[in-house]
Amino acid sequence: MATWAEFAAEQPDLAAFTQGRFAADRHALVATLRKDGSPRISGVEPDFTRGELWMGMMLDSLKSRDLRRDPRFSLHCNTTTASMTAAGDAKISGTAEFWTEKDDYLKDLYDRTGWMPEGGELDLYRCDVTEVVSITVEGDEMVVLSWHEGRGIRRVAKK
Template structure:
């Protein structure tokens, strides 16, 4: 597992692109596991702060209950369509997967639970400069950064 700071240290340019994709839009999508093992998709906001990627869950939210029972999650940045006629200008999208670690109550005016992330995988998906192939860049703590193109 890795913290966000570990990724920024290991691959600063890649981490900056991932963070840029997540920060480009307020709302993200998180996948958690229900008690019966089936997936649950929920909207969520996330924040990069002090070397950590964190997110919250409002009181009584099912995603928070899911994460307390089974901490595995996947978080996806907002995904927008490539610009028509200029597909190579598409910034792509990003996703991370790992385990959510309860970090205490949310600070401020909003109540709920704060989770920090232990990351197992970080991915950026985009297009090559000619927009003829999908480019998948994956970072893992054990394998580092890898790039694959799929035509």
């Protein structure tokens, strides 16, 4: 597994694009696995800070329970238009580690945003990445850049 900083050092352009897509609308979708193995899609606000990818969520939410049981996730930026020609698309997959030492993160969050969850209460996950994908339109082609840990980057263009 790669930390976000490790991925970004290897693929700075793809990392910057991906962070930009997630920053364009803080709300994103995360896919987790239910106890029976079926997928669950939930809203989340991913946070890229201090070289890490973080996900905070309500205490003991269903998605949090899913991640504690099976840490695998996929994260998708909010796509707000039918056409990707303007902004593109970004996806991240990996594993999420339940983080109990929240004080430093919460202080940093407050310093950056002026916001703190009521009473500092949230379930916090630090995420390692195994796959990052961007989809953009270049001319008359859809361009898919996909990075997988240990394999590097692959570019596929489709008309």
